[in-house]
Amino acid sequence: MARLSYLDAGRVALAEEMRRDPAVWAVGEDLGRGGVFGQYHGLAEEFGSERISDAPISEACILGAAVGAAMMGTRPVVEMRFSDFALCAVDELVNQAAKARYMFGGQSRVPVVVREPMGMWRSSAAQHSQSLEAWYAHIPGLVVVCPSTPADNKGLLKSAIRCDDPVVYMEHKSLWLLEGEVPDDPDFTVPLGRAREVREGSDVTIVSWSQQVHVAADAAAKLAEGGVSADVLDLRTLWPWDKAAVLASVRKTGRLIVTHEAVSVAGFGAEITATVAEKLHGELRAPVRRLGAPRIPVSYAPTLENEVRVTADRIAAVAHEMVQAGSDPSRAT
Amino acid sequence: MLSGLHHRANSAFEKRAGTGSAVGQGSGSNIDIDRLRRHHRLMWRIRAFEEQALRGLNEKVVLGAIHPSIGQEAVAAGVCANLARNDILLSTHRGHGHTLAKGADPLAMMRELLGREGGTCGGKGGSMHIADFSVGMLGANGVVAANIVIAAGAAHAIKLRRERRVVCCIFGDGAINRGPFLEGLNWAAVFRLPVLFVCEDNGFAATTRTAAMTGGDGPAARARAIGVPATEVDGNDVLTVESTMAGLLGAVRAGEGPRFLCARTYRLAGHTGADPAAYRPQAEVEARWKEDPIARLAAHLRLAGATEAELAADAEAAQAEMRRTYDEAVATPFPAAPQAFADVQDVGDPRAEAF
Numbered sequence: 250m251a252r253l254s255y256l257d258a259g260r261v262a263l264a265e266e267m268r269r270d271p272a273v274w275a276v277g278e279d280l281g282r283g284g285v286f287g288q289y290h291g292l293a294e295e296f297g298s299e300r301i302s303d304a305p306i307s308e309a310c311i312l313g314a315a316v317g318a319a320m321m322g323t324r325p326v327v328e329m330r331f332s333d334f335a336l337c338a339v340d341e342l343v344n345q346a347a348k349a350r351y352m353f354g355g356q357s358r359v360p361v362v363v364r365e366p367m368g369m370w371r372s373s374a375a376q377h378s379q380s381l382e383a384w385y386a387h388i389p390g391l392v393v394v395c396p397s398t399p400a401d402n403k404g405l406l407k408s409a410i411r412c413d414d415p416v417v418y419m420e421h422k423s424l425w426l427l428e429g430e431v432p433d434d435p436d437f438t439v440p441l442g443r444a445r446e447v448r449e450g451s452d453v454t455i456v457s458w459s460q461q462v463h464v465a466a467d468a469a470a471k472l473a474e475g476g477v478s479a480d481v482l483d484l485r486t487l488w489p490w491d492k493a494a495v496l497a498s499v500r501k502t503g504r505l506i507v508t509h510e511a512v513s514v515a516g517f518g519a520e521i522t523a524t525v526a527e528k529l530h531g532e533l534r535a536p537v538r539r540l541g542a543p544r545i546p547v548s549y550a551p552t553l554e555n556e557v558r559v560t561a562d563r564i565a566a567v568a569h570e571m572v573q574a575g576s577d578p579s580r581a582t
Numbered sequence: 583m584l585s586g587l588h589h590r591a592n593s594a595f596e597k598r599a600g601t602g603s604a605v606g607q608g609s610g611s612n613i614d615i616d617r618l619r620r621h622h623r624l625m626w627r628i629r630a631f632e633e634q635a636l637r638g639l640n641e642k643v644v645l646g647a648i649h650p651s652i653g654q655e656a657v658a659a660g661v662c663a664n665l666a667r668n669d670i671l672l673s674t675h676r677g678h679g680h681t682l683a684k685g686a687d688p689l690a691m692m693r694e695l696l697g698r699e700g701g702t703c704g705g706k707g708g709s710m711h712i713a714d715f716s717v718g719m720l721g722a723n724g725v726v727a728a729n730i731v732i733a734a735g736a737a738h739a740i741k742l743r744r745e746r747r748v749v750c751c752i753f754g755d756g757a758i759n760r761g762p763f764l765e766g767l768n769w770a771a772v773f774r775l776p777v778l779f780v781c782e783d784n785g786f787a788a789t790t791r792t793a794a795m796t797g798g799d800g801p802a803a804r805a806r807a808i809g810v811p812a813t814e815v816d817g818n819d820v821l822t823v824e825s826t827m828a829g830l831l832g833a834v835r836a837g838e839g840p841r842f843l844c845a846r847t848y849r850l851a852g853h854t855g856a857d858p859a860a861y862r863p864q865a866e867v868e869a870r871w872k873e874d875p876i877a878r879l880a881a882h883l884r885l886a887g888a889t890e891a892e893l894a895a896d897a898e899a900a901q902a903e904m905r906r907t908y909d910e911a912v913a914t915p916f917p918a919a920p921q922a923f924a925d926v927q928d929v930g931d932p933r934a935e936a937f
Contacts, residue, residue, distance in 0.1 A: 274742065299742060305772065310765035313731025314738055317749075320720055321670070321739035344725055345732060353713040353721055354704035355925035392929045414927040441929050489930030 251433055256425040258399040260288055262406040263326060265435045267296055270324065273410055274300040277311060277328025277364075285330050286366065286425055312338035315361045316345045319415075324360045326410060332365035332419060333376050346415040347390030358413040362406070367395070368460055368510055369547055370422040372554065378547035380459070380511035385417040386487040386520070392416040392441060393487040397462040399429035401485055404439030412441065421460040444491035450478035453504040453568045456495055456521055458484040461510045461559065468564035475565070477572050487517050492524060499525050503534035504571045508559050513541030535571035540564055613886040619896065621663070621820050622883060625655040625876050626900035628679040631688055632851075633901075634908040635678065635695055635709070639855040643912055644695050648709045649676040653818075653850030656875035657782045658683040660823025660845075661750060664831050670718045670736050670749040672729040674782075675710045676849075677722035680752050685717040688904065692911035705917045706925075718747075726787075727757035730766035730779070737775035737840075748834050749777040756787030758801045764808065770840035771809040778827070778834050779805065779842045782817065784849040789861055805842035817845030818875040821882065848873065 253261065267273045274296075275289065281303045283290035293301040304311050308329060315325035329335040335342070346359045369378045385393045392414050396402040402420060409416040447462060448469045457465040462483040469479035480498045484490055499505045505525050507518035518539040526537055542557040632652055638644035651658065658679030665671060665684065673680040682688060686702060694701030695709050702714050713721035720736060723729040733751030740747055757763055758781065770777050781801040785792060798804065802812035811833075815826045823845055830841040848870045852859040859867070880893050923933045 305765070305768060307765035307769060309762050310731045310734060310769045313728065313762060313766070314735030314769060317672075317720070317732035317735025317737075318739035318742070319735075320715075320732070321736045321743075323739045323742060325735075340725055340728055341731060345723075345728060349721070350927070351925050352703060352707045352711045353715070354702065354706050356703070356713055356715040357720075389932065390927050392927065412929055414929050442935075489935045492935070 250430045252428055253399050253403075253431040254425065255396075255399045255402050255420070255427045255429070256286060256288055258403040258431045259406050259420060260290060260292065261431070262403040263289070263410070264292060264295065266407055266410040267292075267300060269435065272322065273324045273326065274302065275326040275328065276302040276304050276315065278304050278306055278330055280304070280328060284328060286422070288364075289328070308334050308337035309341055312341035312361075312363065313345065315363075316341060316349065316359055319359045319361045320349065320357050324410060326362045326364065329363060329365045331377050332367040332381055333379050335363065335365045342391075342415070342417070343388050347388050351390060359415050360413045361415045362409045363415065363417050365417060365419050366422045367419040368421040368423060369554065369558070372549050372551065373422075373547070374549040375546035380509065382417075382419055382459075382487050383511055383515065383517040383520075386517055390415065391488060393419070394441065394485070395419045395421070395459040395487060396485060397421070397424065397459050397483050399427060400431045401439055401445065401483075403431050404437055405441070405485065408438045408441050411438070419459065423460050439485070441486050442489035442491055443485065444494040445483040445485055446494075447481035447483050448479060450480040450502070452478045452502055452572050453506060454480045454482065454495070454498040454502045455564065455568070456482045456484060456505065456507045457509060458487065459510065461508055464559065464561050465508055465564060467561035468568065471561060471565040472568055475569065477568055479568060490521070495521060495525065496528060499529055500532060503532060504568075505533070505537045506540060506564060506567060506571070507538070508540040508564055510559070511541055512544050513539050514544045516541045535574045538567055538571065540567060613882070615883070615886045615888060618821075618879065618883050618886060619888070619892075621659050621824075622876070622879050622893070623896045623900060624659045624683060625820065625879065626897050627688070627903065628655045628658055628682050629876065630897075630900040630904035631682060631691070631907070632678055634692065634904045636851075636855050638695060638908065644709075644855070645697060646708045646710070648695065648855045649853065650851040650855060651676050651679045651849070653870065653874065654782060654784060654847045655679050656820035656823055656879070657752070657780070657817045657845045657847055660820045661752065661780055661827050661843075663824045664827045665718070665750055666747070668718055669747045670720055670733075670740075672720050672733045672736070672749070672751045673722045674726070674729065674753055675722060675724055676754065677712060677752070678709070681712050681714065681719050681722065684714070684719045686712070686714040686719055688907045689910055690714070692907045693914050696911050696914070697916060698911060698914040699917050700914055704921060706921075727753060727760035727762040729753060730757065731762045731769070733777055733779070734766045734769040734775060737770060737777035738773060740776055741773065746835070747776070748831060749775075750780060751777060752780045752782055754787070755781055755783040755785065755792040755801055757781070758804055759787070759796060763804070767805055767808045767810050767840070767842070774837070774839040776834050776837070777840045778830055779810065779840060781842070781844045783844055783846045786849055786853065789853050789857060789859070800844070802842065802844045805844075810840050810842045812842035812844060814844045814846065817847035818873050818878060820875060820879055847875070850874070
């Protein structure tokens with residue numbers, strides 16, 4: 250174990266995978282100087298400018314070239330700088346990377362990892378703050394990963410690089426400096442599609458991912474003080490998502506809150522709550538709840554930006570309401 | 583990498599003394615008639631394939647759109663004559679000719695057009711997504727210009743892996759107005775990649791004249807502005823296309839970076855099989871039929887001593903082959919429904935996860 254930041258855990262993961270597999274290379278704007286947040290610091294020195302490659306500000310070509318290079322037997326890791334900028338490469342990701350294997354009848358795989366730093370980062374405003382993970386979960390062919398801890402950022406990035414499917418890998422910008430214990434073992438990976446139990450509890454299930462997991466954990470700590478026991482799950486990957494873990498938890502608690510930083514309308518919380526409602530209708534002690542952002546762009550001014558945040562207090566208040574609604578399934582409305 | 587490969591076309595080219603224009607001057611002495619016949623047969627096979635595809639549209643067995651390249655066969659034949667089997671080709675929605683010329687099996691292609699088992703893509707792609715990786719054909723593409731950045735990446739991988747093969751990317755003149763044209767050519771230039779871009783300039787972007795929607799001096803001028811040396815040729819003269827391609831590919835294979843060929847041609851059929859192309863005067867189309875690349879090649883062949891019977895035999899053999907191909911494709915079953923769930927992805931397989 251080593252104590253690493255979330256940012257360094259990702260850097261170590263990439264370095265280990267590049268040492269393990271000469272087909273792995275990374276390309277994106279400013280990578281030679283360590284990347285915009287320093288996620289690639291020192292890697293060009295170790296691996297050279299061909300394998301840690303700078304790129305023009307050409308998001309469509311960065312991603313499109315990665316598709317072609319992946320079809321030709323390499324394993325590109327592409328850096329999109331901000332997930333917002335990856336929207337300049339949606340054709341390359343959605344129409345090309347995600348479809349090529351299927352559309353060509355299985356003749357090709359497209360093992361590309363698309364790193365898209367996501368989420369709110371104080372006063373970054375509408376074009377540098379978005380959480381668009383649900384868009385990608387909607388696209389057949391893509392894997393969607395949203396790590397929340399340093400250990401997961403190492404283990405999941407390594408799994409993403411080893412995966413033969415195109416993976417949208419969304420690191421949260423406000424987590425870069427978060428520190429935690431990270432296994433040293435270069436064979437340490439975290440499987441795609443397996444949720445992490447953040448906290449065990451029996452009264453209410455709180456499902457989240459990315460930075461919002463930490464808000465959910467804070468909410469659970471507050472709830473514990475008030476005598477409510479929350480089972481907190483970090484989904485870690487949105488596609489595939491760990492349906493079994495969520496269903497098992499809700500079977501135990503009878504109550505579900507899904508909270509995410511993304512806009513609530515058509516967010517991935519809708520998928521999870523709908524699935525639980527379909528499968529566990531008779532076992533629910535309260536209606537399922539989604540807690541996401543209102544459908545407004547993210548603002549610059551802190552007072553406005555805060556309006557889109559779902560706080561720990563809000564989550565705790567909703568959980569209290571649900572518990573107080575009673576334990577008899579027939580009283581659920 | 584190239585040494586052990588089938589490379590008939592290049593060696594045939596090396597035997598030639600002159601260029602396409604020398605052939606046109608009427609001296610038959612230095613013409614490699616076998617090579618011209620190979621072009622003639624291939625161009626007829628492409629045309630006959632598309633005639634059968636159009637028949638399939640009429641007979642309602644080709645269910646999706648097809649984009650015929652009738653009139654553009656010299657580009658396919660002249661370009662692909664210079665490519666080895668393990669060289670890489672990327673094509674467009676109008677890609678039947680390129681794909682056949684790269685060596686794909688016409689029966690697998692026709693089955694794909696009909697959405698049948700044994701199609702190049704198992705019936706999942708249809709005409710606009712034909713790919714045959716076994717002959718280095720990395721796919722037609724339904725999105726204009728999208729193949730340019732993928733081609734740049736394929737060439738990038740070749741360079742990273744220190745391989746000696748090259749990439750050829752064919753797109754239409756409409757593609758030069760999309761961003762990936764700028765991004766892909768610039769990428770190839772700054773990384774000095776082994777890729778040859780071929781703009782198959784048929785004058786139309788879908789059903790609009792490209793010139794009416796394009797600023798500046800056209801495809802070659804744009805390529806030069808990005809730093810990619812560009813050459814313009816008569817794309818209806820297969821010999822000129824072939825010889826020009828050979829020179830450009832020589833530079834690409836020598837590691838000199840990307841090159842650009844603009845081959846001017848004309849789409850004699852509609853944008854799709856269902857397009858009567860009423861947006862252009864009949865007289866224009868009739869005049870262009872006089873520039874039919876197959877007829878022009880036949881004229882060269884006559885000068886070289888080919889008989890009318892030989893020329894007719896090439897056409898008839900191609901037509902008979904493609905009629906058989908069509909009949910066999912029509913007799914092939916559709917893929918079994920569970921195939922809809924195959925090859926989506928490894929992680930989160932939809933059969934296990936999506937319901």
